[in-house]
Amino acid sequence: MPQGDRPGDDYSLARMSERRSLLLVTDPLYPAAGRRYGDEDVWLAGQLRESFAVASCSPLDAVTLMDGFDAVLVRNSGPVLHYAEAYAAFRGHAARTGARLVTDLGARADALGKQYLLDLTRAGAQVIPAIDRLEDLHLLPDAAKLMVKPLLGSDSIGISVVPRDQLPADLAGCLVQPLVDIDHEISYVFVDHEFIYAVRSTDGVRWQLQPHDPTAAELEFARWFVDWNGVVHGVQRVDACRTTDGRLLLVELEDLNPYLSLDVLAAEVRDALVGALVRSIEAAIDAV
Numbered sequence: 001m002p003q004g005d006r007p008g009d010d011y012s013l014a015r016m017s018e019r020r021s022l023l024l025v026t027d028p029l030y031p032a033a034g035r036r037y038g039d040e041d042v043w044l045a046g047q048l049r050e051s052f053a054v055a056s057c058s059p060l061d062a063v064t065l066m067d068g069f070d071a072v073l074v075r076n077s078g079p080v081l082h083y084a085e086a087y088a089a090f091r092g093h094a095a096r097t098g099a100r101l102v103t104d105l106g107a108r109a110d111a112l113g114k115q116y117l118l119d120l121t122r123a124g125a126q127v128i129p130a131i132d133r134l135e136d137l138h139l140l141p142d143a144a145k146l147m148v149k150p151l152l153g154s155d156s157i158g159i160s161v162v163p164r165d166q167l168p169a170d171l172a173g174c175l176v177q178p179l180v181d182i183d184h185e186i187s188y189v190f191v192d193h194e195f196i197y198a199v200r201s202t203d204g205v206r207w208q209l210q211p212h213d214p215t216a217a218e219l220e221f222a223r224w225f226v227d228w229n230g231v232v233h234g235v236q237r238v239d240a241c242r243t244t245d246g247r248l249l250l251v252e253l254e255d256l257n258p259y260l261s262l263d264v265l266a267a268e269v270r271d272a273l274v275g276a277l278v279r280s281i282e283a284a285i286d287a288v
Contacts, residue, residue, distance in 0.1 A: 019052055020052050020053070020282070020285055021053045021069045021070045021071075022048060022052040022053065022054045022069060022072075022073055022281060023055055023056075023057060023062070023066055023068075023069040023071070023072045023073070024041065024044075024048070024057070024073050024075055025056075025057060025058075025062050025073065025074045025075060025077050026041040026056055026057075026058075026077055027058055027076065027077050027078040028042070028076070030076070030077075030078035030079075033207070034205075034206065034207025035076075035259050035261075036263070037078075037259070040076060040259065040260060040262050040263070041056070043262065044075065044260075044262070044274070044277075048274070048277070048278065048281075051281075051282075052070075052071075052278075052281065058077075059074075059077040059078070059080075059083055059087065059090065060083055060086050062086075062090050063086070063089050063090050066090075066093070066094070066099055067099075070100065070285050071099075071100040071102060071285050072094070072099055072100065072101050072102070073102045073277075073281060074101065074102070074103065074257050075257055076257055076259055077256075077257045078257075080256070081150070081152055084152070091105065100233075100281075100285050100287070102235070102277075102284050103231055103233065103235060103236070103255050103256065104232050104284065106230050106232060107229060107230070107231050107234065108228070108230055108255075109225075109236075109252070109253035109254070109255045110252060110253060110254050110255055110256050111255050111256040113151050114130070114149060114150075114151045114175055114252075115151060116253065117175060117177070117252070118130050118131070118132055120250065125225075125228075125250065126221060126247075126248065126249055127249055127250040128177050128178065128180060128241070128249050128250065128251060129141070129178065130175045130177045131175065131176050131177075132176070133171065134167065134171065137167070137176075140176070140177070140178050143164065143178035143180065144163065144179075145161050145162065145163060145178075146161070146162055146163075146164055146167060146177065146178055147159055147161055147176065147177045147178070147179055148160045148162060148167070148168065148171070148175075149174060149175050151173050151174060151175055152173070180243050182204075182241045182242070182244070183241075183242045183244050184200050184201045184202070184204070184241070185200065185206060185239065185240065185242075185251065186199070186200045186201075186212055186214070186241070186242065186248075187199050187200070187209075187238065187261070188214065188218070188219070188222035188238040188240070189235070189236070189237050189238075189258070190222070190226050190235070190236045190237075190238070191234070191236075191276035191277055191279075192232065192233055192279075192280050192283070193223075193226055193227070194276055195223070196269070196272055196273050196276055197211065197265060197269045197273070198211070198214045198218075198222075199211055199212055199265075200212040207261075209261050209264050210264060211264060211266070211269070217248075218240075221240065221248055222240070225238050225250060226238065229253060229255060231255055232287075233280045233281070233283055233284035233287070234280065235255075235258055235260070235277065235280075236253065237253075237254040237255075237258035237259075237260075238250065238253055238254075239251040239253070239254060260273065
């Protein structure tokens with residue numbers, strides 16, 4: 001068949017070679033409770049393929065492959081606790097080579113562990129307070145039960161709930177927070193510094209979500225943490241809780257691989273997310 005007669009021939013090799021390349025780092029097989037990593041990232045890859053030449057890989061293969069791409073997008077790649085050495089190598093390689101990462105290496109929150117919760121507590125921010133020394137226990141509210149979390153943990157891995165008088169004597173590598181009474185949780189999703197959408201939990205179930213229309217006060221709250229984080233290019237999910245006494249407190253600031261809950265969003269909101277993400281990736285590639 002002559003080249004001009006091929007179906008879809010306008011999508012020529014020349015056009016393909018002009019597209020910038022994107023490496024999507026993902027682990028679709030990670031058994032995330034209440035979430036479908038594979039479905040979300042397959043859909044997202046299909047959307048991004050309209051703007052980039054896209055390939056996907058495991059986080060364990062990222063260092064080997066990333067130099068051949070214009071940008072690297074870290075998506076649902078699972079808790080780095082399971083591949084800490086490979087993740088450290090990935091960050092080190094990106095820093096040495098100047099790789100265009102989305103989210104970029106300037107992120108100060110979950111991409112570096114939970115230390116930021118201690119830093120924000122000391123700064124007096126609206127966060128569930130956290131300590132890492134028994135002598136600071138007086139800084140926590142008088143909660144009967146406390147949560148002990150690994151500083152490098154995520155996805156609820158390694159969390160234990162203990163009575164206040166039964167805290168372990170050695171908190172090395174851990175932080176402690178009060179177990180607060182929560183009415184619901186809200187996640188605010190930003191791309192770069194642009195707010196895109198919010199979702200909230202229903203019936204007290206973390207990953208049973210519905211779209212949420214945030215108030216001006218809520219957006220001011222969420223933007224404070226985005227501004228503090230200092231991310232230039234990337235996705236951030238500000239996870240907050242509304243306590244039973246009406247307070248809004250930060251639970252975590254997910255700036256590494258936040259699940260986006262695309263399955264509960266209207267089509268126009270998903271389109272807005274993809275458009276913002278394309279702009280972010282392009283800006284990261286073009287950054288001097």
